[in-house]
Amino acid sequence: MKHSRILILAVLAAVVSCQGRKTTTVGSTPETEQRIERLLSRMTLAEKIGQMNQLSGGGDVANYAEAIRNGQVGSILNEVDPQKVNEFQRISVEESRLGIPLLIARDVIHGFHTVFPIPLGLAATFDPDLVEQGARMAALEATAQGVRWTFSPMLDIARDPRWGRIAEGSGEDTYLDARMAEAMVYGYQGRQPDTTSMAACIKHFVGYGAAEGGRDYNSTFLTERQLRNVYLPPFQAAVEAGAMTLMTSFNDNDGVPSTGNTFVVKDILRGEWGFDGLVVTDWNSMGEMIVHGFGTDRKDVARKALEAGVDMDMMTYGFLSHLEELVKTGAVKEAAIDDAVRNILRVKFVLGLFEHPYVDAGKAAAVQYAPDHLAAAQRSAEESAILLKNDGVLPLKADAVRSILVTGPMADAPHDQLGTWAFDGEKSHTVTPLKALQERFPGKVTYVPGLRYSREKRDSFQDVVAAARRADVVLVFLGEEAILSGEAHALADLNMKGSQSELLAALKAAGKPVVATVMAGRPLTIERDLPNCNAMLYAFHPGTMGGPALTNLLFGDVNPSGKTPITFLRTVGQAPLYYSHNMTGRPYNGETLLDDIGMEAGQTSLGNTSYYLDYGAYPLFPFGYGLSYTQFAYSGITLDKAVYGPEDEIRVSLTLANTGDCDGTEVVQVYIRDLVGSITRPVKELKAFQRVTLKAGESRNLTLTVPVSDLAFYGLDGVKKVESGDFQLWVAGDSASGDPVSFQVE
Ligand code: BGC
Numbered sequence: 001m002k003h004s005r006i007l008i009l010a011v012l013a014a015v016v017s018c019q020g021r022k023t024t025t026v027g028s029t030p031e032t033e034q035r036i037e038r039l040l041s042r043m044t045l046a047e048k049i050g051q052m053n054q055l056s057g058g059g060d061v062a063n064y065a066e067a068i069r070n071g072q073v074g075s076i077l078n079e080v081d082p083q084k085v086n087e088f089q090r091i092s093v094e095e096s097r098l099g100i101p102l103l104i105a106r107d108v109i110h111g112f113h114t115v116f117p118i119p120l121g122l123a124a125t126f127d128p129d130l131v132e133q134g135a136r137m138a139a140l141e142a143t144a145q146g147v148r149w150t151f152s153p154m155l156d157i158a159r160d161p162r163w164g165r166i167a168e169g170s171g172e173d174t175y176l177d178a179r180m181a182e183a184m185v186y187g188y189q190g191r192q193p194d195t196t197s198m199a200a201c202i203k204h205f206v207g208y209g210a211a212e213g214g215r216d217y218n219s220t221f222l223t224e225r226q227l228r229n230v231y232l233p234p235f236q237a238a239v240e241a242g243a244m245t246l247m248t249s250f251n252d253n254d255g256v257p258s259t260g261n262t263f264v265v266k267d268i269l270r271g272e273w274g275f276d277g278l279v280v281t282d283w284n285s286m287g288e289m290i291v292h293g294f295g296t297d298r299k300d301v302a303r304k305a306l307e308a309g310v311d312m313d314m315m316t317y318g319f320l321s322h323l324e325e326l327v328k329t330g331a332v333k334e335a336a337i338d339d340a341v342r343n344i345l346r347v348k349f350v351l352g353l354f355e356h357p358y359v360d361a362g363k364a365a366a367v368q369y370a371p372d373h374l375a376a377a378q379r380s381a382e383e384s385a386i387l388l389k390n391d392g393v394l395p396l397k398a399d400a401v402r403s404i405l406v407t408g409p410m411a412d413a414p415h416d417q418l419g420t421w422a423f424d425g426e427k428s429h430t431v432t433p434l435k436a437l438q439e440r441f442p443g444k445v446t447y448v449p450g451l452r453y454s455r456e457k458r459d460s461f462q463d464v465v466a467a468a469r470r471a472d473v474v475l476v477f478l479g480e481e482a483i484l485s486g487e488a489h490a491l492a493d494l495n496m497k498g499s500q501s502e503l504l505a506a507l508k509a510a511g512k513p514v515v516a517t518v519m520a521g522r523p524l525t526i527e528r529d530l531p532n533c534n535a536m537l538y539a540f541h542p543g544t545m546g547g548p549a550l551t552n553l554l555f556g557d558v559n560p561s562g563k564t565p566i567t568f569l570r571t572v573g574q575a576p577l578y579y580s581h582n583m584t585g586r587p588y589n590g591e592t593l594l595d596d597i598g599m600e601a602g603q604t605s606l607g608n609t610s611y612y613l614d615y616g617a618y619p620l621f622p623f624g625y626g627l628s629y630t631q632f633a634y635s636g637i638t639l640d641k642a643v644y645g646p647e648d649e650i651r652v653s654l655t656l657a658n659t660g661d662c663d664g665t666e667v668v669q670v671y672i673r674d675l676v677g678s679i680t681r682p683v684k685e686l687k688a689f690q691r692v693t694l695k696a697g698e699s700r701n702l703t704l705t706v707p708v709s710d711l712a713f714y715g716l717d718g719v720k721k722v723e724s725g726d727f728q729l730w731v732a733g734d735s736a737s738g739d740p741v742s743f744q745v746e
Helices: 002-014 030-042 045-051 062-069 082-095 119-124 128-144 164-168 174-189 224-231 233-240 262-272 288-292 298-308 318-328 334-350 361-367 371-384 433-440 462-470 500-509 546-554
Strands: 016-018 021-023 053-056 075-077 103-106 201-205 245-248 278-280 386-390 404-407 445-447 473-479 514-520 535-540 632-639 649-658 664-674 685-694 699-707 725-732 741-745
Touching: 030 334, 045 053, 045 318, 045 334, 062 082, 082 103, 082 361, 103 334, 119 164, 119 174, 119 371, 119 535, 128 174, 128 361, 128 371, 174 224, 174 233, 174 685, 201 233, 201 262, 224 233, 262 298, 278 334, 288 298, 298 318, 298 334, 318 334, 371 535, 371 546, 404 433, 404 462, 433 445, 433 473, 433 546, 462 500, 473 500, 500 514, 514 546, 535 546, 632 664, 632 725, 632 741, 649 664, 649 685, 649 725, 664 699, 685 699
Parallel strands: 053 075, 075 103, 201 245, 245 278, 404 445, 404 473, 473 514, 514 535
Antiparallel strands: 016 021, 386 535, 632 649, 649 699, 664 685, 664 725, 725 741
């Protein structure tokens, strides 16, 4: 009773008025809702259940023809050949009884043919506009081949770099993740639906990134409050941005697998947020509830998934095989199936699939790798690279260079620089650093790979060292191949694999300037490598245009502006370590480290605070960190008020000056801390950011705003609200810098 009232209220709240017409969270009109009802009323139970079934394509069309013709398929994933897509659609539209088009789905995660940096790299840009533009281009390319649904964006907050899927998300921070979520939803779907709209699928709902030990698919134990304060907000932001679909995750949280989790799907997503889009399972995650020990057999888990609020089954065949029987025995109500089908049809109608089921296969190729797509991919790679160290060697001077040694396993790894989930990016179109450097400096580049792949072990690097001695500068490209991150690719050791660290040390010993560029799917533990290079640029797998982007950065045509979207650890044993942790009762205060303890220390107290005896309490690089070839100075940070009301907007003013001698872009970040709460609060939380480009010597007055309502959280009573009291606010270029200003909320 209580739930249904909440549901009705939430749906009403979610309904927005658009030029006098009502729309739902996914943007359907009253006319569309009528079309859905008319179609639904003509459907047999079997046809309804057919809509709830998603199959994997990729094979011979004939294999699926009969099932499609019989109305047993609502969606196909993994078919990107436009001719085959058209043939699937033709069978569905012309040969099935009701002619309902199929939803063709694909994991278009960071670009389609033109591959952009992996999502973790996109987050490092702190540039939602650029990210939206990239997602739009991915949609243009994918929809041209008939793909109208992507399983992206992944919104899993990830605070453990052992987890391979950290590559696929926006990192550790709730606020940054939410901004990236909105950008990608707008980009994929377009601000107005048309034939180039590709439905976004926000995933994995929910908590998947908190896998214990960073081991993929592992259990999570997130409390409701953590879910609501940290893990759910990006999903809610994406729903509010109009995300059409959502995917349940593989993990069980506190014992409940997501695909059968009524609380998160039915109560929160549907009830509180009023989501009326399509909920799909992850691949066989319905069936895996049996393996979890959460259901006896496929029939049992099919019922549980439906009851939880799932509409479509990806590859378990649970709905297809058992729902009819479950309805006939009264275990499941047909009304629940009707609701699921409404959600599926709604997306198909909003996408315009009934009007435009086919693509112009002849035109599809022309859209791929369009020059503006390549340019945006390059710019994204440029903005995403993070300068972690520079003793002044960078930027290199192009006209002074006579000989460059290019080395390392990632220098010419066209497939691997694309990163995880780049099914459709072709290595023949990928520009590696080696290729870009050879093109730019003909005759000046010597290439000695040193290591053919990241895991190779070698005892001696005589050939590379000899070449280094002959060169003016050494550009070494290290990191990890695509295969080392992504789904099911967790690592327990985050040091650079193989003999990469030894290669770097050998190069350093050769005595020439060494610039290391790391391309990876996660923040590796690079502390031991930093002393062995004069500069280090960190590029999360940068995609198709990684080579030209990195070349431009190394030679100063573009000034680095990327910032870490995730804390960089000194050693894997520190995981999880993230900037917005709660305040402990015994915060670290610079106490003794192991190396400083004398031989006879015995059991003496070392201060009794929260840190590791061997590694202290701090990371290698904090969240939000990244250098530039210029310097920025923050001054005059003032708030417009000392005391704010709950409806106010905090306006923070400052002067940002570029005090160096080249133009550059700074990501200005605003953090707050709620000093006393009904529950302990994070020591800092990002609440706003802005990319600001300044000419050398220029300074600018800036004002950033934070609505006081953004300080709300779920406190002790489980209600989201702003708690009055004392706060601090920082404006700085990373999460560990700056001095706080104080304010109050009454
Ligand atoms: C992944 C999803 C993906 C799906 C379809 C699963 O293994 O967890 O993220 O969208 O496969 O390819």
